[in-house]
Amino acid sequence: MNWRRGTLGFAIALAIIVLLSYGLTRDPSVVPSPLPGSPAPAFTLPAMEPADTVDLRALRGSVVVLNFWASWCGPCRVEHADLVAAAQRFQPRGVRFLGLLYQDNPGNARAFLRELGDFTYPSLLDDGTRAAISYGVMGVPETFVIDRDGTVVYKHTGPVTEGQLAAVIEPLLVDATAASTPTGSQ
Numbered sequence: 001m002n003w004r005r006g007t008l009g010f011a012i013a014l015a016i017i018v019l020l021s022y023g024l025t026r027d028p029s030v031v032p033s034p035l036p037g038s039p040a041p042a043f044t045l046p047a048m049e050p051a052d053t054v055d056l057r058a059l060r061g062s063v064v065v066l067n068f069w070a071s072w073c074g075p076c077r078v079e080h081a082d083l084v085a086a087a088q089r090f091q092p093r094g095v096r097f098l099g100l101l102y103q104d105n106p107g108n109a110r111a112f113l114r115e116l117g118d119f120t121y122p123s124l125l126d127d128g129t130r131a132a133i134s135y136g137v138m139g140v141p142e143t144f145v146i147d148r149d150g151t152v153v154y155k156h157t158g159p160v161t162e163g164q165l166a167a168v169i170e171p172l173l174v175d176a177t178a179a180s181t182p183t184g185s186q
Helices: 002-024 074-093 106-116 127-135 162-180
Strands: 044-046 053-055 064-069 096-101 123-125 142-146 152-157
Touching (some): 064 074, 064 127, 074 106
Parallel strands (some): 064 096, 096 123
Antiparallel strands (some): 064 142, 142 152
16 A cells, blocks of 8 residues: 555656646746737826827827836846837837836836936826736736737847837838739829
8 A cells, every 4th residue: 555655656756847848948937928910908007208099099090109117127227228229210200109018116216217317208197007907918918919900019028129029020011012002003
């Protein structure tokens, strides 16, 4: 009877070791998102400055970049300059950038922006993290790109670079230009 109990204990311990070993080979920051290819979840959120609201549905027809961030987030500091550079590069071409404050105090966020230099686009207050939940945000930073039709075409977990954003945004702008250019001879 003791050998059965010992064998059962050994089998359970072995199963746990195998599962943990497999789990340790996986990158926890890579969580596949079901959003790319799906309609972007709508939201209406207040902006930190100025005191107005932004309705994502009203931005339909524009490429939109959403960046979930927080002042307490080290990687958010790392990506800050790249996001500002991407916004300065693409906003003149009609791309809309929005920051969404994630589980943070607006006062701390304002201090973050003063320290690193204000974003060149609005940061929205996601009180209750409803927008973050609808986008499946697991932590910050996370960045989403939405095409002109309101479809999420890209999700990036971790600090995003200007080059990564450009690689996603440029084809969306080229497609829009090609679609608006008349074809055929006169």
